[in-house]
Amino acid sequence: MIQIKDKADCCGCTACASICAHNAITMQPDALGFLYPVVDKDKCVDCGLCEKVCAFNDHYDTSLNFEKPIAYGARHKDMREIETSRSGAAFIAISDYVLENGGVIYGAGYTDHFRVVHKRATTKEERDEFKGSKYVQSDMTGIFRLVKKDLCDGLTVLFSGTPCQTSGLNSYVGKRLRENLFLVDIVCHGVPGPYLWRDYLAYLEKKQGSPICWVNFRDKQKYGWAAHHETFKFANGGGKMSFTFLFYKHIMFRKSCGKCHFTNTKRPSDITLADFWGLQRTDPTFNADNKGCSLVLLNTEKGKRLFEAVQDRMNVIPAKLENCLQPNMIYPTVIYPKRDKFEKDYIRHGFKYIYFKYGEEGWRYKLRNFPNRVKQTIKKIIRK
Known part of the structure; x- marks a missing residue:
């Protein structure tokens, strides 16, 4: 039977759960909402199909x-x-x-x-x-x-x-x-992780005091093709936030x-x-x-x-x-070094805490970015 000892060895594709004729495998979420296979040993007949079908390895089919x-x-x-x-x-x-x-x-x-x-x-x-x-x-x-x-x-x-x-x-x-x-x-x-996205939406709606009715992860019409900004439409307005910023930090x-x-x-x-x-x-x-x-x-x-x-x-x-x-x-994304600490902080303190600690609205980001903002301001003054 399939057993995930290291989370990095499972991509959550569901092939193992899908091939099980006895429905002995269900996909269960972890703390961030990522799904992993869990085997019901009472239903499992140890046929080995779940292990055989797994294609998250270097031997995936490229015969065509x-x-x-x-x-x-x-x-x-x-x-x-x-x-x-x-x-x-x-x-x-x-x-x-x-x-x-x-x-x-x-x-x-x-x-x-x-x-x-x-x-x-x-x-x-x-x-x-x-x-x-x-x-x-x-x-x-x-x-x-x-x-x-x-x-x-x-x-x-x-x-x-x-x-x-x-x-x-x-x-x-x-x-x-x-x-x-x-x-x-x-x-x-x-x-x-899906739970981060879920909690992010809930945070924005509470902050805005209005339900979200439309989302766009990369708003090309407003910011152009090369820009990476998400846009939301609320029942009473709209805005741009920093989920994409966390995405490009490779932390979640x-x-x-x-x-x-x-x-x-x-x-x-x-x-x-x-x-x-x-x-x-x-x-x-x-x-x-x-x-x-x-x-x-x-x-x-x-x-x-x-x-x-x-x-x-x-x-x-x-x-x-x-x-x-x-x-x-050419090569896989390098995961942010503090990714495990990020997850522990999320489990212990919730979304709002990690949003301000690791996101662009937090004081750490603003402090790091302060010199760049000063330079941009000086350039604007010089142009005038």
Whole structure:
């Protein structure tokens, strides 16, 4: 039976729980809301399938992969799609094609009060919920089994997620059903804990005195493609806070993100999508309006055929792979050294305490940032 002795060895993909025919494995949250498998020994028959299906290791399946990915920059021809997507809306072009041909889409959306979960979509309206970045690990409970049922029913499925999720799904589904499954991963920086996101929203609502009715982790329309600011709409107004700041400190990530096996160009998916950072080395004019551009990596023949089928929906430029390599395509994110202390503080004192101690509204951050603020003020005075 599967036993997680080191949390860094589990990405929470749910493949082990999904494959258990006796439902002996449930995914249980830790203090930050990250899910880990827990085995009911009374139900377990010790068949070993849960250990065999685990694909969070260096031996994940790359049997369909090209020697190296084929890289492109891509922007949807419909500017409205670009403006409402995180990058260049390549995912919209690809998923539209699958839906138009009777397929289904799986991606990260919301349930309850902006809790991030994976969902199934059969229409473009349902699929639109998957647009945009969501810097929280999505709950995958029950999703792998739904995907498998769709494939057994003869449907074409496009599944989008982090590479650890696509690797787990690929292993769970097996080669027999893989033909009608298109896997799309993202270049992932890491995933924060769901409970932190939940508590953050509750803190903002209490501070604002109003419920949140809309969230955007990276508001491109207000701040531009390159900016990293989240925006909230309240029933009585809106504002920008510092959850993204904590995200980029790598302090609230799942421990497995620090030893990710997929930070390379042998991706566990047919297609990899990302923001095309470094686009200027390929074509500085392609994104002159700063609305966003998708990096598209074609990793398999299946992925290549799918991309070619939708290429006329986008403006596309070829790129050299060496000009596209982002840090998380070379090595895993380095977890913040005080990550364990952060978690202990959260357990002992709650969200508000860690928000001010580690976040940009706390006095420590303001003190460290004070010299920069002075320099910026002096520059403004000189310009005048």
